[in-house]
Every structure is written in structure tokens, then in C-alpha cells.
Amino acid sequence: MMSETRSPRFATQAIHAGASPDPATGARVQPIYFTNGFVFDSTEQAADIFAMRRTGFSYSRGSNPTVAALERRVAALEGAKAAIAVASGQSAVLLVLMTLMKSGDAYVASSRLFGGSLGLMRRLDGRYDIKPQFTKGLRPEDFEAAISPETRAIVCESIVNPCATVMDLDGIAAVARRHGLPLIVDNTLASPALIRPIEHGADIVVHSTSKFLGGSGQTIGGIICDAGSFEWTKHGHYNLITDPWPDYDGLVITERFPDISFAVACRLFGLRDLGPGLSPMNAFLTLTGIETLPLRMERHCANARVVAAHLKEHPKVAWVSYPGLPGQPGQALAERYVPQGPGSIFTFALKAGEASALKFITSLELISHLVNIGEIKSLAIHPATTTHRQLDDSDKEAACVGPNSVRLSIGLENVEDLIADIDQALAQVE
Ligand SMILES: *Cc1c(COP(=O)(O)O)cnc(C)c1O
Numbered sequence: 001m002m003s004e005t006r007s008p009r010f011a012t013q014a015i016h017a018g019a020s021p022d023p024a025t026g027a028r029v030q031p032i033y034f035t036n037g038f039v040f041d042s043t044e045q046a047a048d049i050f051a052m053r054r055t056g057f058s059y060s061r062g063s064n065p066t067v068a069a070l071e072r073r074v075a076a077l078e079g080a081k082a083a084i085a086v087a088s089g090q091s092a093v094l095l096v097l098m099t100l101m102k103s104g105d106a107y108v109a110s111s112r113l114f115g116g117s118l119g120l121m122r123r124l125d126g127r128y129d130i131k132p133q134f135t136k137g138l139r140p141e142d143f144e145a146a147i148s149p150e151t152r153a154i155v156c157e158s159i160v161n162p163c164a165t166v167m168d169l170d171g172i173a174a175v176a177r178r179h180g181l182p183l184i185v186d187n188t189l190a191s192p193a194l195i196r197p198i199e200h201g202a203d204i205v206v207h208s209t210s211k212f213l214g215g216s217g218q219t220i221g222g223i224i225c226d227a228g229s230f231e232w233t234k235h236g237h238y239n240l241i242t243d244p245w246p247d248y249d250g251l252v253i254t255e256r257f258p259d260i261s262f263a264v265a266c267r268l269f270g271l272r273d274l275g276p277g278l279s280p281m282n283a284f285l286t287l288t289g290i291e292t293l294p295l296r297m298e299r300h301c302a303n304a305r306v307v308a309a310h311l312k313e314h315p316k317v318a319w320v321s322y323p324g325l326p327g328q329p330g331q332a333l334a335e336r337y338v339p340q341g342p343g344s345i346f347t348f349a350l351k352a353g354e355a356s357a358l359k360f361i362t363s364l365e366l367i368s369h370l371v372n373i374g375e376i377k378s379l380a381i382h383p384a385t386t387t388h389r390q391l392d393d394s395d396k397e398a399a400c401v402g403p404n405s406v407r408l409s410i411g412l413e414n415v416e417d418l419i420a421d422i423d424q425a426l427a428q429v430e
Helices: 010-016 043-050 065-078 089-100 115-128 140-145 169-178 261-274 280-290 293-312 331-337 354-363 393-398 415-427
Strands: 082-086 106-109 131-134 151-157 183-186 204-208 222-226 317-320 345-350 379-381 405-409
Touching (some): 010 065, 010 293, 065 082, 065 222, 065 280, 082 089, 082 261, 089 115, 089 204, 089 261, 140 169, 151 169, 169 183, 293 345, 293 415, 345 354, 354 405
Parallel strands (some): 106 131, 151 183, 183 204
Antiparallel strands (some): 082 222, 204 222, 317 345
16 A cells, blocks of 8 residues: 555656546456446436536546546646646647637747647637737746736747757746746646646646657547646636636636636536547547656657767758757756756758758658657658748747758667668768
């Protein structure tokens, strides 16, 4: 038995948190509950669950036991009070923005974000008047300078996709606190094994679980973690969280659920109303992946460092964006926030230009040409014509995705084999 007095350490939690042997059958692995509905004990219980007077399962769009196990596990790993699993990382970002804001509101967003997040933010601006206020640079001062009276939140990534820049989360959190704004951190590229943003002042953490958390590239998913720390009632701007819900008998979320208000608002509005719930099968696969997360992240970082160092010395390579190497831009922040290493996703540029970058990718044999990241298998893509093609040229430059750059996601193969594949592909380009 685990002692109640000391909470288990990270690798132990990755294996045990949120799931225990099934009380009905003794099954050691978390069962997959493939059911849409759950039989009620009584009409009173049914009414109570619908009105949020008591917790319980009713319909799997809003909650499901297998999905709940995943939510408890990720909440434990992030040090959050609660988590809400959703159908994709994209829907995690969407639900956070839609739950916090209404038309006319704005939020400060890092100018360097995953391409899908940038696309979503532009569309929400054009169609729903929820405005991203993009920062000019990545320093805490740049975030502060972008704040206006309409600002309702600050959004950034912990490690930036695709250039691996490590953000100064303590500094950005201090700006958020000074202005009474919640800080939302997309922690997909770090995973909680490398950075736990709540320890640096984040109020909400989101993930695409399609990447490192799932780990094997089998299934799409996302999750939203609520630190439970933000004082929603102090500001009067977050009316979905602080005002009565007439269709729930006047439920005031901050009064009934003071520690997990944001998570409850996300579940009621995001899952019951909008509907992008996670399948129990996908929750099961993600839970299984998380069991090996700490081990995998160690190897991902070690392999990425060797590959990045090798590329940096190669005569055909112009630059490498990995801040885990000595003398690289951003190295001090990387050392401070991610002593294990800044993940395994980074870009590098070929001296000879776009044709060489494309030829390099198609010449790879072991490393797969595909769009995902954070998988066990090593992957490569040309971001300027795919994931980041919507950016204009100056934004591409800032994001380290020029025509001559390649994004790598380094996996868990023997690093000698990765280097051999990269060397044979480089030998075929100018
Ligand atoms: C992939 C990704 C997303 C979107 O996640 P999906 O699961 O693909 O919808 C969001 N943020 C970051 C940083 C990502 O890398």
C-alpha cells in the first residue's frame, strides 16, 4: 500500500494516478467502458446529476469512466485540481477560448504558436469577434505591452512548436498576475515530464495528447487542466463561470465548485453544449501511453541532443534551432526550465535552399515524412509548405520556418541509425 502522507513521485503517478484495479472484476488495467448511457438508480438521482447537484455518469458526451481515469491521471501529473479530456488538441484550445470569452473580448497570444492554433485564432476573430492580440516578441515585456482593457487572458506555449524556443513562464505569469489575467499554457511539446507550467504560475494547461502523452501516434486527443488557482469572481468578466445558469436551477459554478470552476464550466459548456468529447477507446490508448512517458521523454531528449549537435556541425546545414546545445539562442532559458532537455522537436535549415530541404525529406528512409510530432518514431516535414503555410513570410521567418528549413521530431530509435539516415539524405542534396 502506498502511504497516504507522501504523494508518489512522477514516474509512479504516470503509472498509477487516477486508475486502480476494477472493483467489479479485479481487472488490473483500466477497463474501456464502451457505453453511451448509464442506468440511473432513481428519478431523483437522474434529476440531481442533470442539475449538477451530485456527480455521476449519465451520458458519455459529458463524462465516461475510462475518460475520467485519463482526466485524473493528467491532472495529477500537471499538479492540477481537475482536467477535461476532449477530442483533439485543437478542440482543447477552442474550448478554453470559448469558455473564457465572448464576442468583443480579446486575449494576448504569443506570436509563435502551433500553426493550427494560429489558424483557429484568426477564424474566431473574423467570425466571432474574439480577438488575438499577438505579441511583438517572446519576452514577458512583449506580453505586457500587448495588453489592453479588453484583454481577458494570456496564451503561450511552454516550448514553441516548431522552433523549440523555451518560454519564460515565470516572467509571463508575473505579467498575468499583475494584470489579473489567467495564464493559459499549451504544454504539448514539453509534456509534464519536462515542464509543469502550474508550478510556474499557469492557471490553465492544455495538451494535444496526440503527441508525447499518447506517444505512439495512434490516436488524436486533447486535455484541459484547471489549476484551480484563478479568482474568477474578482473581475466580473468571466460570466459563464461566475453568473447563475438558469437552465441548471440557477447553478453558480464558482460557489458550488470553487476549486474546479473553470473545469466545470468547460464540461458544461464545452462538452454538454458544444460536444467534442473523447472516445473511451482513445482515452484508454492515451492512458497506456502515459505509463511510459517519463522513460520516453528521457530518450527523446537524449536522442534529439545528439542529432541536433550532429546537424550543427554538418557543412550543408545553415543553422539548428535546438536551444539545448551550448551557445544556442535561448540556451539560458532552456537550462533553467528544462534541465532534461527542451524536448525533441526542432527545425534546421539547409544552406542550399528550398529544393534541398524538400530533397532531404524525400531522401530519408528510416525517418518518416509525416505531419505529427512527439511519436516514438522519428518524423520530418517541410513546415513552410505544410503546417505553417498559412503564415506570411515575415511570420515564417520569425517562427524558424523559412523555405529552406526542415522540422524534425526525434523518436526513440538507436541514435546511430538516425544519424546514418540523416547523413545519407544530406549526401543527396546540394
Ligand atoms: C498538435 C498540436 C495542437 C493540436 O492538437 P491536435 O491533437 O492535432 O488537434 C495544439 N497545440 C500544439 C502545440 C500542437 O503541437
